[in-house]
Amino acid sequence: MSAGTSDVAISGAVPDVAPRRGGVLAGRGSALAAALIFAALAVLPPIASAIGDPFLVVTATRIVVFAIAALSLDLVLGYGAMVSFGHAAFVGLGAYAVAILSSHGIDDVLVQALAAIGACALFALVTGAISLRTKGVYFIMITLAFGQMAYFFMVSLSAYGGDDGLTLSARSTLFGLPVLAGDIPLFYASLAVLALAFLGLRALTLSRFGRVLRGTKENPVRMQAIGFRPFAFQLTAYVIAGALAGLAGVLLANQAEFVSPAYMSWQRSGELIVMVVLGGMGTLVGPIGGAIAFLLLEDWLALFSEHWKLGLGVLLVLLVLFTRGGIAGGVERLFGKARP
Amino acid sequence: MFNLFLLQALNGVQFGILLFLVAAGLTLIFGIMDLINLAHGVLYMVGAYFAATFTALTGDFLLGLAIALPAALLFGLVLEFLIFRHLYERDHLDQVLATFGLILILNEGVKIVWGAAPMSVPIPELLSGSIPLIGPLQYPFYRVVIITAGLATAVGLWLLVNHTRVGMLLRAGAVNAPMVSALGVDIRRLFMLVFGFGAMLAGFAGAMVAPILSVEPGMGDGVLILTFVVIVIGGVGSVRGAFVAAILVGLVDTLGRTFGPIVLRAVMDPSAASQTGRTLAPMLIYILMAAVLFFRPSGLFPAKGAAA
Amino acid sequence: MSEALLAVTDLRKSFGALHVTDGVSFDVRTNELHAIIGPNGAGKTTLIHQLSGALKSDAGTVRFTGADVTRLSMVERVRRGLARSFQITSILDGFTVLENAAMAVQARSGSSFRFLRPASKEAALNDEAMAALARVKLDDRAHRRAGSLSHGEKRQLEIAIALATGAKLLLLDEPLAGTGHEESAVLVALMQELKQSHTIVLIEHDMDAVFALADRVSVLVYGRLIATGTPEEVRTHPDVRAAYLGEEEAA
Structure with a gap:
């Protein structure tokens, strides 16, 4: 067994996983697409300040944050074939970890991140163990219900703002230093997390564990x-x-300096699924592209009408109905990119 | 205390009956067509809007209701024709996406047609007022009407499912849809019928609550999730399971919100008890669902037997 | 005579009133190829599901290497060396041929909860997988997508995957199903060669193949074994002629 033949297997592995739903950014160009996206994001702050539009960085941070969330959902949906409809609950729990600790004077981002990861992992372990006893429509409904459970828990938690949410007194600190106070440092910190998540998941999906999951x-x-x-x-x-x-x-x-149960609503979970599928599930660059496309589309549609969600809904229905193989397949054909 | 319990139990049953009306159609859609439909809650909402509109037009709630029901049926059939019949062969993810899109469309759609402000429907003169229970205890007559109408519908459904040819096909379809199709039954027409009828039941539930709840965009979303909990507990495809689970969920939710804090007061100080009680009460039904699933992954009355 | 590797005693399975497996007892000796034949609907596939652990048995016992495995799941039986192939080709189309086999090696080679190193570069796994592929003459196809193989090659891959699990006993469920004449000849030669190293339970419709390969044959009719013996004994057994071969001739 030579090293050379192993390489064939590994480069063949990624596109072969999802023959049906490749997505816009799937296939052999995915490494290139990822490099381009990360490069474009990295040079965005200087460009934003050059054209005098600092709000661009705020939008970009939001995009990067949702890209991380979409990427994590893709591990479940695209690689694990589990249609989870409660993923926004984890995003919300993570956000509340910051807000709740911060309201008790614990502002260190490392402590907050550890608490968020611990709480989310525990919630995922318990609800996942119960949900995975079932399949198909059951799994979808149960993950949705558990997501709502977390939502209602936060709504009724009046000590931490309840329905109205909770405003952060300040962004998180690192060893007492306000390193995330500026929008640009926060953006780069988020981008770094996204890059690490991307590389980490790339290794994971090709590892022994990932191979079993894909199989x-x-x-x-x-x-x-x-x-x-x-x-x-x-x-x-x-x-x-x-x-x-x-x-x-x-x-x-940290980006919004505010948390509310709305982060955990099932519409948010649905939007995360749309991002993953739109970009291409079962690929890692896909969800990032999907998050970018979705949030830009949302902003763009909102320019035309307050009823922009109607447009989004019509788009979703039409894409599913008139494209074989779901949205990703349709977008693909739209761009005329044939797959073998 | 007993009086409060009685009132809340009745409220719980009334809530459960409404959930049953929404869940009955949906559980058949899931069970027979293996179709995940997130948009069933908006059919409930549309039913409420139809009732509000036709009541306003005719000036009479019962007349409005009589028009709203066929309108909801028609609306369901149109949706089936335009969208759902193209989803039966698709995988669950496509169904999730399309019906999620449909929710966005209909929630925004009602905002555009009827405005974002809540609408209210007056309780008709004939059905207003209260009836005496025991002693000085009174219960709103309209809620009794809802319970009665719901129970009558449940009995009608039971007769339909257990004593008619269509019912036999429905039961067989929930166990093995390809087999029913192989028997030469036009499964597409059966699907259409089930979907339209399910839409009408959901619309009926929406129409019935229009006089006691505010009619507003998004009102179906919360109901949808509760309906899912009902279906999961009852077992996908089982109308009987949906009935039992709906009443159970209605009672647990209503009683939990009232008596949770009271019960907790026995073990902790009052302010902590009411805080904890208010936080835990909304989670009770989800905990119930988790518990049922843990012991019976296919729900209380699995239509497909142990194999599913 | 070598001892029984697999011993089945009074195995039963009913679906409602239908007794699909109705008191089946037989044993498979180490290094023999034991064929199970029977007309359509005799319950052969149900039996192999019960042997592999895909279906729970209602009653009776299955002993493998001396231990009772009746209550064990398919996963636990595979780990003990009882592997099966599928009647309807069941391979991972999206993976390479090599990865299909390497995955089976991986299942018994250390923990699969390893998250960082690329699995497809693990030489130890790939080497063993290549050896399994070589035994079924698929090594030259190792880097093709499994979905792109011909039907006969997919049947060969099925067997290679079962080999790669490190099985002592192979349960082959109609390996010749749907193959053409040439493909079938390749597979028969392959099983002939596998007999040297593995104990095999073969369920097969192709009588020529069965009588050419089997050391012993059991005949299953309506969930009961009506005869077990050498191919010659079974061929001349009056009950078998009546119940099975007669039916074939009539059809």
């Missing part, structure tokens, strides 16, 4: 017949994804 997505019975129990792998992926989404929540709380 389970394609054919769970075959995986059992060679001696793997899908449950343990799917649950682990669910927990990792939950923790990463919690990290996105930490950044979101």
